[in-house]
Amino acid sequence: MIENEAELIQKNLNQIEDEIPEDVVLCAVTKYHDLDETKEVIKNGIKDLGENKVQDLMKKIDQINEPVHWHMIGHLQTNKVKYLIDKVYLIQSVDSLKVLRKINNESKKKDKITDVLIQYNLTGEDQKFGFLEEETKDWINEAQNLDNVNIRGIMGMGPNTDDKEQIRQVFHNLKEIYDRINENYNLSNIHMEILSMGMSGDYPIAIEEGANLIRVGSKIFN
Numbered sequence: 024m025i026e027n028e029a030e031l032i033q034k035n036l037n038q039i040e041d042e043i044p045e046d047v048v049l050c051a052v053t054k055y056h057d058l059d060e061t062k063e064v065i066k067n068g069i070k071d072l073g074e075n076k077v078q079d080l081m082k083k084i085d086q087i088n089e090p091v092h093w094h095m096i097g098h099l100q101t102n103k104v105k106y107l108i109d110k111v112y113l114i115q116s117v118d119s120l121k122v123l124r125k126i127n128n129e130s131k132k133k134d135k136i137t138d139v140l141i142q143y144n145l146t147g148e149d150q151k152f153g154f155l156e157e158e159t160k161d162w163i164n165e166a167q168n169l170d171n172v173n174i175r176g177i178m179g180m181g182p183n184t185d186d187k188e189q190i191r192q193v194f195h196n197l198k199e200i201y202d203r204i205n206e207n208y209n210l211s212n213i214h215m216e217i218l219s220m221g222m223s224g225d226y227p228i229a230i231e232e233g234a235n236l237i238r239v240g241s242k243i244f245n
């Protein structure tokens with residue numbers, strides 16, 4: 024770690040936690056940061072950590088003994104799904120039926136039920152992964168027969184813009200989808216409990232629009 028980084032991490036985390044309501048979970052995204060930096064975050068009481076690459080995530084799980092919740096937040100290749108089962112707390116980035124089915128199959132092999140979120144892409148940006156609003160019925164139809172996944176909510180990103188109203192609109196739409204699923208479907212393995220939206224640049228807006236889990240990386244370390 025660079026000099027004074029521990030102090031910086033502590034200061035940033037205190038500031039973020041002062042700002043967010045108690046019932047909003049702060050998932051610290053440590054994806055560009057090494058073991059020491061990650062441990063520093065944990066020392067400050069953070070219990071939820073997010074990584075976007077399977078390899079980095081597995082390395083940290085192996086080398087960090089503290090009982091934290093590990094979140095997978097990046098695009099998943101199906102051939103890597105097996106490594107995550109029984110290791111992670113939540114896979115937030117289920118962005119296709121193929122990945123959902125694979126998580127179910129690998130979980131079944133290990134006699135486990137894996138908690139996941141369904142990722143939406145409401146930004147219209149091609150480089151982002153996720154389901155479209157009109158694909159909701161498709162994944163629900165499929166998921167209700169998958170006994171080894173437990174769908175606990177949805178995840179999404181804001182658009183890459185400075186236009187706050189545009190960002191707010193996307194978060195608002197995500198909350199509407201979340202509420203609609205909650206109202207219209209009563210299924211044993213689909214429960215809307217977690218609305219994961221908001222990153223360093225836009226989490227205050229996400230919280231105003233109903234996020235109860237935010238994923239913050241750069242603001243902790245800069």
Ligand SMILES: *Cc1c(COP(=O)(O)O)cnc(C)c1O
Pocket residue numbers: 052054075096097222223224238239240241242
């Ligand atoms: C990197 C990343 C974040 C954190 O982004 P920051 O802007 O660094 O806070 C959140 N969610 C996902 C899916 C990410 O890949």
